[in-house]
Amino acid sequence: MRSINPATGEAIGADFPRSSRAELSAIADAAFDAIDFLADAPGVQLAGFLEDYAARVESDREGIARLAHEETALPYAPRLSEVEFNRTTFQLREAARALRNESWREITRDEKNNLRSSHVPLGGAVLSIGPSNFPLAFNGISGGDFCAALVARNPVIAKAHPGHCNTTARLFEHCAAARDAAGLPKAALQLFFECAPEDGEALLAHPGVAALGFTGSRAAGLRLKAVCDRLGKPASLEMSSVNPVFVASHAAESRAEVIADAWTASVLLGGGQFCTKPGVILVAGERAAARVAARAREVLAQAVPAVLLTAAVRDHANATIAALCARGAAPIVGGGATHDGQEARGIRLTPTLFAVDAAFARAHRAQVFTEAFGPLGIVVAVEGDAQLVDFARSLDGQLAATMVSDEADATTRATLLGILRFKAGRILDEAMPTGVAVSPAMVHGGPFPATGDARFSAVGLPEAAKRFSKLLCLDRVR
Amino acid sequence: MRSINPATGEAIGADFPRSSRAELSAIADAAFDAIDFLADAPGVQLAGFLEDYAARVESDREGIARLAHEETALPYAPRLSEVEFNRTTFQLREAARALRNESWREITRDEKNNLRSSHVPLGGAVLSIGPSNFPLAFNGISGGDFCAALVARNPVIAKAHPGHCNTTARLFEHCAAARDAAGLPKAALQLFFECAPEDGEALLAHPGVAALGFTGSRAAGLRLKAVCDRLGKPASLEMSSVNPVFVASHAAESRAEVIADAWTASVLLGGGQFCTKPGVILVAGERAAARVAARAREVLAQAVPAVLLTAAVRDHANATIAALCARGAAPIVGGGATHDGQEARGIRLTPTLFAVDAAFARAHRAQVFTEAFGPLGIVVAVEGDAQLVDFARSLDGQLAATMVSDEADATTRATLLGILRFKAGRILDEAMPTGVAVSPAMVHGGPFPATGDARFSAVGLPEAAKRFSKLLCLDRVR
DSSP states (O other): OOEEETTTTEEESOOOOBOOHHHHHHHHHHHHTTHHHHHHSOHHHHHHHHHHHHHHHHTTHHHHHHHHHHHHOOOIIIIIIIIIHHHHHHHHHHHHHHHHHOGGGOOEEETTTTEEEEEEEOSSEEEEEOOSSOTTTTOTTTSHHHHHHHHTTOOEEEEOOGGGHHHHHHHHHHHHHHHHHTTOOGGGEEEEOBOOHHHHHHHHHSTTEEEEEEESOHHHHHHHHHHHHHHTOOEEEEOOOOOOEEEOHHHHHHHHHHHHHHHHHHHHGGGGOOTTOOOEEEEESHHHHHHHHHHHHHHHHHSOOEEOSOHHHHHHHHHHHHHHHHTTOOOSBOOSEEOSSGGGOSSEEOOEEEEEEHHHHHHTHHHHSOOOOSSEEEEEEESSHHHHHHHHHTOOOEEEEEEEOOGGGHHHHHHHHHHHTTTEEEEEESSOTTOOOOSTTOOOOOSTTSBSOTTOOSSSTTHHHHTTEEEEEEESOO | OOEEETTTTEEESOOOOBOOHHHHHHHHHHHHHTHHHHHHSOHHHHHHHHHHHHHHHHTTHHHHHHHHHHHHOOOIIIIIIIIIHHHHHHHHHHHHHHHHHOGGGOOEEETTTTEEEEEEEOSSEEEEEOOSSOTTTTOTTTSHHHHHHHHTTOOEEEEOOGGGHHHHHHHHHHHHHHHHHTTOOGGGEEEEOBOOHHHHHHHHHSTTEEEEEEESOHHHHHHHHHHHHHHTOOEEEEOOOOOOEEEOHHHHHHHHHHHHHHHHHHHHGGGGOOTTOOOEEEEESHHHHHHHHHHHHHHHHHSOOEEOSOHHHHHHHHHHHHHHHHTTOOOSBOOSEEOSSGGGOSSEEOOEEEEEEHHHHHHTHHHHSOOOOSSEEEEEEESSHHHHHHHHHTOOOEEEEEEEOOGGGHHHHHHHHHHHTTTEEEEEESSOTTOOOOSTTOOOOOSTTTBSOTTOOSSSTTHHHHTTEEEEEEESOO
């Protein structure tokens, strides 16, 4: 398996192997033998490993960011070499801090009954599968799930994303060097590149694997969820979200263009490939909605085609566009992939905008409210505030939802807030959802099908570590 | 549907209806309309309801305990009228306290990024299904899951256990009176008695139902788990556990009879119908194991047949005994139900003891390590400490596990502790597991298949309430 440079469509870098079932089984056997070491190691040893890993990665900032840029076509600077890079090393150091202060354990004592409870490791490895769109900060071997699994003192078995194998291999070189320098067993942190789907399922079933951390598509997430559910193993799944923006009528009337500018900027960010991209904006009032659509059309018409992460991302975006067209919607900008010809080498998508009315959105809910990466957005013109609220009520689980309102919209805003609190993991006033701060107060989660379980957050320690722990009570234990 | 008095086998009390699918749907519709009320009600109002409910139940102590005694054959005093009764009212008052102090919310603030996160209600009702063996303290309308669901401000739809419908109806009278007095909507707390399995599944799929709280058999739990998994709705499942006791060689040698006395007392408690009953004791050293078996045989031979909770409990115990016999084990005491004749009216089981060797236990692991309610225990004679440890390693998920060791067993004990921490929700030194203190430091949970998710505890606030919550972040919300 080789990576593709999305900007040129050419294969680059090394040829990576597909691991056999026997090889995966050996990886899981080895991981199982590392559980006691990790459970009992001094916190400072594990924290030291993470800090050394962060330092080694930092010393190779340019090389790593360059590789990631070639494999993903995400901008070298500031996105990869600064923003995502710093997020990644910050997360590694935050994890080191959590290993030192052990706040994730939530130790509870009851002296009278002689009870002590706390979170402990799971007793098996976490299979960590990262997404295509954050080659560093959500990478299975350096990202949020990697950190969370290690904070809870579990071995990690990472699977590289096929979209950035070279970046992942480079990160793993630093990881392995830091691991060896810190005296951790090799089996504490392992990486493989590719496997047959049925061998991946066999790996999940192996007693050496206790849980799954997955960020990716809904289809893949649901398949893996079914496997874990059957096995009774916890799965942290971040699958898909539309992250709708609800614009109340007075705000829409008073500042349609300002709202459209904020929305389109968020839609276009990172080529529209954030899991928190606000794919749909619902605007109360048909005239105001037309103004939002008109301004968004101007902005998207001027934007250059985005280079997408992978051919799969492009194909899914095209399928989403085709499904809308098949139901009678016509894009007012763009309308499909641009992937041949001199000016459009590689994997590209023309910025695409749909503007539909509420009747269309009601009739074709599944096609309108579906996640699609890429510079693609949908304006839904809603009759008024009451109908806006109705759309909130019928919403599926979301990572995030945004309310845009003026003072005169206070009642609508309060009603939306009352509904959205049960529908999304994060609610924003005005702000677009694409920025996800790394903070203990962040929730990157939300009801199914956005994630597998709204009781957890994938971002923010110590909460994220508890996904990969179990509770243990020592009852009158000497 | 009528309840059976297990002591006589006769139907008693009222005839309870089976709810139709349309009736269940109406219940869920109504519950959905109560979610905002509960989410926004002052904590003191909900706390006041719980305290009033506790007081009303307390004023009817004799009547309730009498009904429960008739329906379950559990001892009137001290078990029902004192121990379980006080546990129930204590839990209701602890829940009131949690509603006042809101500790379950775990509010986290990040002023710099203007983030506030906390646990919030699920946005739908909790379907609360209690077990046969605690008609008060784990009753769907008065027990731990009821309290936890309400602490997290969710409507409750309780299903009565068929084994104690009259007790449940009586509890619900007090619940409804307190609910009305506190000004809560009727739909906040609802009860039904019976339904067709497929209508129960339809109820879980209703948008008004957000989660399941279930305590009961593994078979029923796995069926409901599959339904919830498919729907992406959280299910708190407490299913089955053997709660094994591991006796290291020196302790076994030095005090086999004392250990046998403690174990048999725990096995016989409540007719052997605790989910924490230590069904299997593994003893290192064959001579010592023979002494444990001999003493246990004496004790069980003298014990009177236990009246069991339901015919289903008896049938499952008989099937477990038959499965062991079919594989060549012979009971050394008892060996099956006693359910006819003058002296054995009703639903009874003769205390039954098996003593098997390690080879048998290895060959027939599924039959030996299986939960069966009733006065039934298995002594496994293990060759030595190394083999004892091997049995720990191959153990399925458990609610609890006990280690019995002398000072000379320190190494074996440390090895067992290192293994069992990943296998059980609660570990005990010496003490038998049947007592589960209501405490924030208790863990009544454990890895699958003992429960559905080892990250949660069904006992102990605020932890238990978080099972029925979701995380929400308000991101720059005014």
